[in-house]
Structure formats: structure tokens, C-alpha cells
Amino acid sequence: MLASVDTRSVSPVFVGRADELGALDDALARAGAGEPQALLIGGEAGVGKTRLVEEFASAASARGAAVALGGCVEIGADGLPFAPFSTALRALRRALPAELAAAAAGQEGELARLLPELGEPGTGRHDEEGMARLFELTARLLERVAADRTVVLALEDLHWADASTRHLLSYLLRTLRTGRLVVLATYRADDIHRRHPLRPLLAELDRLRTVRRLELARLTREEVGRQIAGILAQEPDPAQVDAIFRRSDGNAFFVEELAVAGNQGCCAGLTDSLRDLLLVRVEALPEAGQQMARIVAEGGSTVEYRLLAAVAGLAEDDLIAALRAAVNANLLLATPDGDGYRFRHSLVREAVSDDLLPGERSRLNRRYAEALEADPTLVPADERVMRLAGYWCHAHDPAKALPAALDASVAARSRRAYSEQLHFLERAMELWESAPDEVRARLRPADYTEAYPAPRPEASLRYLDLMAEAAVAGRYCGERERALKITKRALRLLADDDDPLRSAWFWVQRSRLVRALGRGSGREELAEAQELVRGLPPGEVHAEVLTHAANWFMVHAPGPGAFEAAERAVAYARMVGARDTELDARQILGVLMVASGDTEAGLAELAEVKDRALAEDIPMVAVNAYVNLPSELEAVGRSREAMAVLERGVAFAGRHGLPDSQAWIWGNLAESLLSVGRWDDAARAFVxxxxxxxxxxxxxxxxxxxxxxxxxxxxxxxxxxxxxxARDCFGSHHHTAQHHLPLARHSIALAIAEGRPEEAADLLERALDAGFQPGAQRYVWPLLITAIPAATTGDLLARIRAASRRLPTGAAVWQAHALWLRAELLRAEGHPALEEWTETVTAFEHLERPYDLARTRHRLAEALLTGGTDDDGDRENDRDRAAELLRLAHAVATHLGARPFADAVDLLARRARLAVVPALPQCSADPVEALGLTSRERDVLRLVAAGRTNRQIAERLFISPKTASVHVSNILAKLGVSGRGEAAAVAHRVGLSPTEEQAGAEGRGALT
Known part of the structure; x- marks a missing residue:
């Protein structure tokens, strides 16, 4: 209505900021080339962040970009969840309606939590991935919208951002990889005190290479002069410029205020107090205008015209006159849509709000709340409940504030804004005792909570219900410390309360939080829960306790106890109709069945759970099945089947926006791809x-x-x-087979490869001392095979053999590993084990594991060359067979890029003077090439550096001692050294390490 009123205090000339505009223009160009850009713009209040964004937005629009602006909204001390994103997406929908509709197709229900115009929000269950699921879909939405047209997404006033907005921005900036998108975010640098919640986010984003920070400095004296000239439409007096520059210290907003005040003849009356400076223009208004400024200040960042009219209680002409006075004084601005008003600068709003008396502030908030209750259409639907809660809370009316805060918590939960849900629940808990008994008696758990299984419909809401909901909300949004404190308080309250089911439920929550925080395995907490439900009639809580206990046993102590717990969990869940819990328990049972050797039945159980979850639309259970079923298929060597399931799982998790689950599925897919020899595809599958x-x-x-x-x-x-x-991720609390055994295996392999046999042996001893739990054979067989070169004593070899005797061999891949380990043990003890290696190769020829087959072929070739028949004719046949085995092994190594293994194959072939394809080319120049050593002389020098005699060198390279002596003499001459010790020193200095020593003790040289 008053949008056309001229704002004379704003300079029509944009002053300074050439470097910053250059950085923004560069970001726009990069984004136009398909490289998403992210910039954080900081600066003190009033320094010109908004003006910079406006100038850039205008320039970007002129170049064809779609610009979407959104700002964080402050209502008293509260922010609206996702407010800047909702506003920006709404603007993007207006600018590109067809493109946004196409990008959101199929996910409208979930995305409606951010943009209600897309339809009704979905009714999917809430869980730890709920918020991340929404974030993933939002990121993909923006990527798709920005696929063909440059989009600028600008989010202002990040210092007011709610926690959910901060989390979404962090996710967005960490995950954007494609699309012609520029994301800008502004914040007040002077407001970011040590405990400000934005501070850790800025520190996190600073570490991202894809994010750039711009800090706006104050204006110089020359720039201040140009700004004043623009405001006054004439060249200012130099003395006036000096005075304003001195008093404003180059802050652009203060320059405007001082220039206008001076032009109106009131400069002399100003003090250096910021508050007085900001209020002077308000105090110059007529009383109606001043009152209107106070009303707008307490209404929030932006107040709708109809809501203002209801709160002010003025006739329309008087209302318009009051607004016109405030707009003419450059205090208020009409919103772009002309439907509301906001202060031209938030500093003025804060000063006006701070100047209110306590009773005045409470009265204004009450009027806002009463007006909104009388006519809910006065504000947008997605803001209504939370704004009402804010108004009633600041009106200090517990009777009204308690139910309003609870309503706001439900609204926040429906938008997956779990941080805000937790905030409003904690506020409700603060108000609980202050609210009248009759108000609390009217509240029903079914209306406000869903974490704890609902009691009877007629039951009243309890304080413990709020604590249960808050604990789960804290777990969902990552505030686990706060959630843990809530469970601790709840259990203290329940100590004198005869409510074992509720106590057991809180102990389960505590177990989950303790595990997530790395404070333990959660076993003690689950034991408390189990004891509390023992002997009670079946119920949802009982089934949940048993399922969590079964899951703990499956991970930490699989065996009869785990089976019993899983079977009981299935039975109890089925008895009480807890379908999700039943399917979860059946998955645990299926995994345990496979691990125990009942492979086909276990896999069938997992497949049925997946099919039932898909048919009954239970996405979290389905996605868990897409993780567990292929994992168990991989465990028994059926990698191709696993990959087929995983490819469907990737698509399913992608459609449902489940980022954590996608990561697990991609991990399983990478593991199967490694098994079948598709290493490049596996590298691309890594997340x-x-x-x-x-x-x-x-x-x-x-x-x-x-x-x-x-x-x-x-x-x-x-x-x-x-x-x-991996060690940082798992720590001591993740001491489970699927984590610590692969970690131990690869740590041992790396120590062996780098020639650190003592460290490898120590790692092996620690793994053996820890023992291997039942069902862990899929991880134990490869670990023991890898660790053979680290077994530098007979005792370690005996311990490996003893451990292997306790491992199941029910799957073909486990049988092959058992044969491989037996042959490696015999080899380590000095036996050729020709028959054993032949059996091992035969076993792997029936499995689709090319790298394992190649390595066992290499071992068989070595056995043929070192322990073959004495008959000359048969020995020649052995050499031919060995040559073919090495050729096949080398071809696999070359194809996979397995350089260390290719070198080992090549070394054995050259020792035996067999024709094998040359080794992989080195990535860098040979460090001893300048010394003029031949290939054979390099082999000899490696063995000299390892301390071998001429006779030992001859035996290892299948040459005569005399020939070995000649090679050593030639090497000494070429290196210009006087003896073997100096030659060994040269070898170590140039990096020509003894390959045999890398692999372990003498006689066990090649990498496994």
C-alpha cells in the first residue's frame, strides 16, 4: 500500500565493495559453468551486507539468473524453522514454476515440509534419518532446478537462524556437487560471540574448500563522502564528511542516519550512544507513528498488514496515516509483495524493542496472540502455530503458553525440524508447573507425543510424556548430550514410581544414546530394561526391549542367547501387533541364521522381510533389509546376487532421501565390487x-x-x-567384528607391506588375544590368511592354526579360505605344499573372486618352482605350468592395478627365468636408473641389502653362486663402494628396499 514511498536516506549510488562484487561475479560465472558456489558474507550490523546482496542480485537477474531471497525470521527470541529456505523456495517457485514442479516430482509430500505449496506433508515415520532425508531431497531439488539455468539462493541474517536452518545449510554446502547454483548467506560478525550457535558452523564451513568467506570492512573516508553525496544529492561540505566519518567510523548505516539527522538540523542534539542514534528518528515521529513502530518491533522481523491492523485497533485511515509517517521517516519498508511491513534496518527494530517497558512488551505480545487466535488467517499457515507460541510465551501467560508451545513442538516435528521440536518441548517443561491444573488436565498424550507407546485415550498428558518426546527429539536432531540428561532426569523421577514399562523404555533410549556418544556398548542399560519387563504381560515396550537386546547380542555376542532373544522379540511383537518391531526382529533372526550356518533359511527370512516392508510401505525396515540381505549374501560368497539387490537398494534409498542408509548400501556395493574384481567401479561407489x-x-x-x-x-x-x-570413527566403543577385524587385517597388511614385521606381529597377537566371536568367520578367515607373514614365531603360527579349527566352513568361500590358510601355514613352516595349493586354486576357480584366485595361483607357481618333482621331464612340465599360472596372475594384477602383487609375480618369474608379461610401469623414475644397474643387478642388490650371502642369493634367484659373485662385484664397481655394507646403505638411501623383507621373514616373501 505504501511501497512507493521514496526512501531518501538510502544512497542511490552503490559505494565501494568492488572486490566483493568481483568475487560474487566470479562465483556467478563459475556456477554458470556447472560448478556450484557457496559464499558466506559477514560483517558488523549496518556495514552493508544487505545492500551488497541486493546489488549482486540485480546484476545476476540482468544476466539471466533466477534469484531467490530468503531471510531468517526472529520473533522475540525464537526463529521459525527453515524460514529462509521456505521463503527462498517460494520465490524460486514463482520464478521457475515448471522447473521446480518437475524437480520435486515424486517427493512433494516430503518437500512440503519446507514448501507447503507443494501439498500436504507426508505422514512417514520419524527416525534419526528423518531430518537428513529431508536435507538430501532439498539438495537434490536445488541441483535439478539449477541444472539448466543459473540460480542464486541468498539467505540473510544467519545469526538469527534456527538450528534446523543451520543444519540444512551445512548439509547443502557440504553436498552440492553439480548444478548452476550460487548459495549466499549473510550474518552479523559482531553478534557471533563465543557461545553463539552459529560459531561452530562457521568454523566447520571454513574447512570446506568449496566455501568462501567474505568479511565486509567499514567504508573509507572517501567512500563515506560519496555515500553522503548520494543521500543529499549534492557534494557535502568536507567538514561534514569528516564529522560523520569520525562518528560513524565508516559504518554505512550509521552514515545514513547521521547524514539525514544532520540534514534535518538535529545533529547537534545527538549523543555518541548507538541506542540514542537509532531512536532519534523514532522520537521525531508523531505519537501514532511512534506507537506503530513499537507494535511492528514486537511483532517480529516482518509483520503482515492485516495482523498490524488487528493489533493496533485503529480505523483504517488512522492506521495508514501512522504507517505513512513511519515509512516517510525511513523507519519502515513495505515488503516486496506489499502485504506487510518491516524495519528498514534490524538495528532500529532491536533498539525500539529494547526501549519497551516489560509490561508494555507483555501487553503487545498478548494482543498479537489474541488477534492470531481470533483469526488464524492473518499469517501464513506454515508460520501460524510457532508464532502464536512465541507471542504467548513472551506474554508470560503459562495457561496459554503451555498448550501453544506443545502445538509448536508438534508442528516442528511434522516439518522434521527436530531441533525446534526439542526447544519447544523444553519450554513446555519449564512452563509445566506454572500452568493451572485444569489446563494440564485437558492435555492428551495422543495430541502431542508419539515417542512412547500411547496410553489409554482418556489419560492426561504427563510430565514424563514430555521428557520421552524430548529425549527422542534430541536423538533425532543430534543433541544427544541433552537427550541423555533428559533420560537421566526421567529415570530419577521414575525411581519412586511404579511404572516398570516406562522405566524400561527410558533405559532403552539411554542405551542407544550411550552407544551413539561412545560411552559404552549400551549393554548395562539394556540389562536394566530387560530386568524391568521380566514377567510382565507382552506389550510394545516389551517387544522393543527384546529387539534391542537381540540386536546387541547379534553384534557383540552372537550365539544361542542372541537366537533366543530374537525369537522372543518376534513372538512378542507379533502378539501385540507391533509390525515394524516384528520385521526388525526378523531381520536380526535372519542374520543370526546365516552366521550360524543355516544359510538358505536365513537368506530367505531376510528376503521375505524386505518384500513385506516394501509391500506394507515401511521404508526404514525396507532400507535396512537392503543393507542386511546383500551383506549376508556377500558373507557367503554370493557377490553377484548381492550386487543385484544393492543396485535396487541404492535406487530405493535415493527415492526416499535416506543419506545414511545410502552410504551403508554404497559401502556394501563397493565391498562386493572389490570381491568380483571391479575395482574401478568400487572406487566410484565410495561415498x-x-x-x-x-x-x-x-x-x-x-x-x-x-x-x-x-x-x-x-x-x-x-x-x-x-x-x-576408521580408527577415529570406531574408537574403543565400536569393538565389533564387522569393524575391528577388517581394521586389524588391513593394519597388519600395511605393516607387512611397509617392512614393519614387529608391528605386524604385535597387531596379530592383539587380535588373537581378543578372540573371535561366533559368526565372525567372514572377517576372521581373510584376517588369518593376511597375517601369516606376521607370524614370526612358531607359537603365533600354532595360535593361527588353533583359531582356524574353530571356524565354520559351511559356505564354499569359507571352505576355499580354509584350504588357503592351511597351505599358507605349511608354506610358512617350509613345506612346498604343492597338493594343498592345487586344491586351493581349484576351490577358487569355482568362485568369482579373481584377485584371490590370482594370489593363490602365484603361490601354486612358487610351489611348483621350489618343490616340484626331481624328474627332468616332469620338472619342465612344472615350469611350463608355473609360467602359465604366473601369466594369468600377472594379467589380473595388471587389469586391477594391483602394483605390489604384480611386482611380486614379476620377481618370481624373473628369478625362475620365465617369460611373463613385463611388470606395471612405475609411476615415477627408477631411483637407481642413473647408477646403470641392470634388472638382475637390482634384484641382487636388494638381497645384498637384506644381508644375504652369495649362496643365498644364488638359491633365491635360481643362479649359480659364481654368477651371484660376479653380479655383486659388478654392483660394487658401478656404485663406487668398497663393500657390501656400503652397497646396502646406498640401496636404502635411494629407496631400493629389499622386497623379501617387506613381506616378512625369509621364505615368506611375497605379499598376501
């Missing part, structure tokens, strides 16, 4: 830890798989880095 895998466990699994591939390809620096990541 960027910044994109998905928010859960620590998923990140750790991907790190272990990356380490496995890096070791096999000889990238030991990468392997060290990834193993360190």
Missing part, C-alpha cells in the same frame, strides 16, 4: 564422507574399504590416512 554417511559407522566402513583398495594398489599413504579415519 564422499562430506556428501553422505552422516553416521560415524558408515564413514568408518567406507574408510576401511578405501584402505583395502589403497593397500592392494600400493598407495600406502592413502591407506594410512583411511585407516586413521
Amino acid at each position: 564422499d564422507p562430506g556428501r553422505m554417511g552422516l553416521a560415524v559407522g558408515a564413514k568408518g566402513v567406507h574408510a576401511i574399504l578405501r584402505a583395502e583398495l589403497a593397500i592392494a594398489r600400493g598407495d600406502f599413504a592413502e591407506a594410512h590416512e583411511q585407516l586413521a579415519v
